[in-house]
Amino acid sequence: MRMFLGLAILCAIGATTASALEVGEQGPNFKFDKSWNFDAAVTELNHLRGKVVMVESWATW
Amino acid sequence: MTGVPHLQELNDKFRSKGFEIVAVSKEDAGTIQSKLIDAKKVTYGVVKADIGSLYQTRGIPHCWVLDAEGKCLFHGHPSNVTAANVEEWVKELAPTKVDKDLAKELSSAVKAFDKGEYGKALTDTKAVAAEATDELVKADATYLEGLIQKHIDMSKGKIERAASAGDKVAQAKELDEAAAKFKGSEIGETWAGESKELKKSKEYKDCAKAGEELEKLRPKIEDMAPKSARKALEKIAEKYPDTPAGKEAAELAKRYN
Known part of the structure; x- marks a missing residue:
C-alpha cells in the first residue's frame, strides 16, 4: 500500500512537471480546429514537418 | 498581445526560408478573428486549438521551437527567440535549391x-x-x-x-x-x-476504418446525450483498440461520464 501511494505521488508529480515538453523531446502533433494564414491543406502540426516551427501559445487577455 | 510585432517580423524575414509560426489560442474563432487577424493584420500562422494538456502550457505567452523532425530545440518566452536564433535554425534545413554553381x-x-x-x-x-x-x-x-x-x-x-x-x-x-x-x-x-x-495489411485497414468512423462521429458528438456519445466512442475504441483513432476514442469517451 505504501509503495502504491509512493508511486501514485510520483505519478502525480510526473503529470505536472515531467510531461511538459522539454528541449530534445518530440513536440506532440495536434489538429487545428480552425486556422488563419495557412494553405487549406495544412490542418495539423505534422503537416509543417520539414520546416522549423514555432508553436506559440497566446491569448487576447 | 505585445509580442505581435516581434512575431510578425520573424515571419516576414524567415517564412520563405522554412520558418513557420503557429500561434495557438483556445479562445473562440470570432475573438481571434477580430482581435488578432483584423485588428493587428498579422500574416503569420494562427490556429485555434487547445494544446494546454499536450504541451503543459506554463504561463502565456510561451513558445516551443521544433526542428524539421518535430524535436524541441528551444522553449521559453517568445521575445527570447531572436532573428539570429532563427537564422541558425533554418540553416540546418534541407535546402530546396542548389546554392552554388556546379559542373x-x-x-x-x-x-x-x-x-x-x-x-x-x-x-x-x-x-x-x-x-x-x-x-x-x-x-x-x-x-x-x-x-x-x-x-x-x-x-x-x-x-x-x-x-x-x-x-x-x-x-x-x-x-x-x-x-x-x-x-x-x-x-x-x-x-x-x-x-x-x-x-x-489488416493493421492499415483497421487504422483507416477507425479514423473514418471517428471523424464521422466527431461533428455529431456535441449534440448527443453524454451516454450515447460515450457508447459510440467506446464502440470505436473496442473495435480498433490498437489504432491511434481507437485510442483517441477511448480517451474522448472518458469525458462523457
Whole structure:
C-alpha cells in the first residue's frame, strides 16, 4: 500500500512537471480546429514537418 | 498581445526560408478573428486549438521551437527567440535549391533537384559520379549527393516517426510522399513497394476504418446525450483498440461520464 501511494505521488508529480515538453523531446502533433494564414491543406502540426516551427501559445487577455 | 510585432517580423524575414509560426489560442474563432487577424493584420500562422494538456502550457505567452523532425530545440518566452536564433535554425534545413554553381555535367541533376524531383536528381548524380574522371566533377557530384541525402534523411525520419506512433495510415501517407519525391530512384521504388504492402495489411485497414468512423462521429458528438456519445466512442475504441483513432476514442469517451 505504501509503495502504491509512493508511486501514485510520483505519478502525480510526473503529470505536472515531467510531461511538459522539454528541449530534445518530440513536440506532440495536434489538429487545428480552425486556422488563419495557412494553405487549406495544412490542418495539423505534422503537416509543417520539414520546416522549423514555432508553436506559440497566446491569448487576447 | 505585445509580442505581435516581434512575431510578425520573424515571419516576414524567415517564412520563405522554412520558418513557420503557429500561434495557438483556445479562445473562440470570432475573438481571434477580430482581435488578432483584423485588428493587428498579422500574416503569420494562427490556429485555434487547445494544446494546454499536450504541451503543459506554463504561463502565456510561451513558445516551443521544433526542428524539421518535430524535436524541441528551444522553449521559453517568445521575445527570447531572436532573428539570429532563427537564422541558425533554418540553416540546418534541407535546402530546396542548389546554392552554388556546379559542373555542367550535373546540370540535369541540378534542374531536377530544384524542381523537387529528388529521385531523378539522385539517379542522374550517381550516373555522373560513376563516369566522371575529372576530380572537380566528382567533388561536385559528391556535394549534390550530400544535399539529396538530407532529403532522404528527412523522409526517413517522417516515415519512422509515423511507424513508431503506430499510425499505419500516416505511415503509408509518408511512404507515398517519399516515393513521389524519389520517383526514378532505387530508394523511391523501395518506399513505393513498402507502401503497397502496408496498405494490404489488416493493421492499415483497421487504422483507416477507425479514423473514418471517428471523424464521422466527431461533428455529431456535441449534440448527443453524454451516454450515447460515450457508447459510440467506446464502440470505436473496442473495435480498433490498437489504432491511434481507437485510442483517441477511448480517451474522448472518458469525458462523457
